[in-house]
Amino acid sequence: MKPLAPGAETVDLDAERREAGIDTFLADLDAKLVGLAPVKQRITEIASLLLVDRVRHRLGLSADPPTLHMSFTGNPGTGKTTVAMTMADILHRLGYLRTPRVICVTRDDLVGEYIGHTAPKTKEVIKRALGGVLFIDEAYYLHRPENERDYGQEAIEILLQVMEEQRQDLVVILAGYPDRMERFFGSNPGFRSRIAHHIDFPDYSDDELVDIAVLLLDQQSYQLSAQGRDAMRAYIGRRRSQPHFANARSVRNALDRARLRQAHRHLTTGVVAVADLMVIEDVDLLASRVFSGSIAIH
Ligand SMILES: Nc1ncnc2c1ncn2[C@@H]1O[C@H](COP(=O)(O)OP(=O)(O)OP(=O)(O)O)[C@@H](O)[C@H]1O
Ligand SMILES: [Mg+2]
Incomplete structure (x- = not known):
């Protein structure tokens, strides 16, 4: 990465882009994933944002790093898990994440069966995921409204706190089928408001x-x-x-x-x-x- 010349009036974003290998990455992505044009578009936008953010940072222009928690909604087999891996890769490449690692979990990995088990379980998973991506598949199972003493709520509260306080060191991706995710966000507005990117995965033709x-x-x-x-x-x-x-x-x-x-x-x-x-x-x-x-x- 070249230091920016003091007092320079322009920045060569093309050169920055080449150096970060974004174009090669996007071309690979295009070759590896059929269709998904809106998803690819969103990945391109996020890459642009991070690239500009990086340059601004070097110029001493202040801004908090963007929040990048996401939700991926789509029917089975539409590429959600595959894209989560790719997302981690580009976020790492652009220096937003320390590692391209994705920890994939479901409710059972976060929620315990007995009182007092859930908090340590959730915190352990978060600890493993820090610096990378925590991918929560079928996230709506965390919330069981029919069971008033559900331990899922404890996991939700810890996650919400981490998504706020450690948003610079962890990207949480909540994934699931569209209608159930919509209901889940309806009863958990805290999640919706912490999510910067809602990405929809359409069925393939x-x-x-x-x-x-x-x-x-x-x-x-x-x-x-x-x-x-x-x-x-x-x-x-x-x-x-x-x-x-x-x-x-x-x-x-x-x-x-x-x-x-x-x-x-x-x-x-x-x-x-x-x-x-x-x-x-x-x-x-x-x-x-x-x-x-x-x-x-x-
Ligand atoms: N656009 C695509 N191009 C090429 N292969 C794809 C594409 N989308 C999905 N696949 C392949 O299909 C399989 C299923 O994709 P993936 O596991 O990412 O779907 P998913 O949305 O996570 O499904 P589920 O909701 O059931 O977990 C994977 O083996 C993946 O490689
Ligand atoms: Mg999946």
Whole structure:
């Protein structure tokens, strides 16, 4: 990082940007994550804010570091956990966090079963997370209005305090499904007011899910044949209307099973071309129960 010339009237933000590696990071992010344009946009904005903040700090222009607690709302498999990891990475790269570590927890990691257990449990988790990101999945389970002696409330109060007092050394990300998160914020306004960024993760379109399938396969040196691609698209179309549909995770699971069938198909053939070991064919997907008309379990 170059020292800023005394009395300089301009700052070369392009150079700052290059030096911080933001463009490479964002290009990687674009290649690694299909779709999610609004999420990528928000990450870009936060990166810009931190970069400018850093320059201002070096110029002696005072400002508190921004609060960066966030909420990620979206249906299952829309990329919330994946983006939390990425977020920690960029916040660390830009010097906001001491570590890119993300501690992922749910209610059971924070709330004890007996009186007096919750505070030490929550504080221990916070201690581990300090300097990085604390990701609380399905955050609404912390609040159980039906149970008046619920220990969750104790965890909530400690979290609220830490989010205020240690906001410079910890980013808390609350994640969950949209409607339940909305209700949770409704009954816990303290959380809502401490959160600087509410980021919504929309369901993926069929086209995006096919692209995700191609990307996930490519990462494992597989590809879809042309018919395989059509079968994948048909699979997604049917799977979406069945129970427990989980966006990109359903695609990932379908591909795991397709690989299993492909391996089995080749083993029964005996000798195969090396190139064929890399290809998922339509038959590998069409054998799925999703096409059998009965209700799919996965
Ligand atoms: N935009 C995307 N591009 C490529 N892969 C993706 C994308 N979104 C999700 N995935 C993949 O799908 C899987 C599920 O994503 P992830 O675990 O981040 O979802 P989630 O929103 O946290 O789900 P849940 O709410 O069920 O915890 C991961 O393996 C991830 O790599
Ligand atoms: Mg998740």
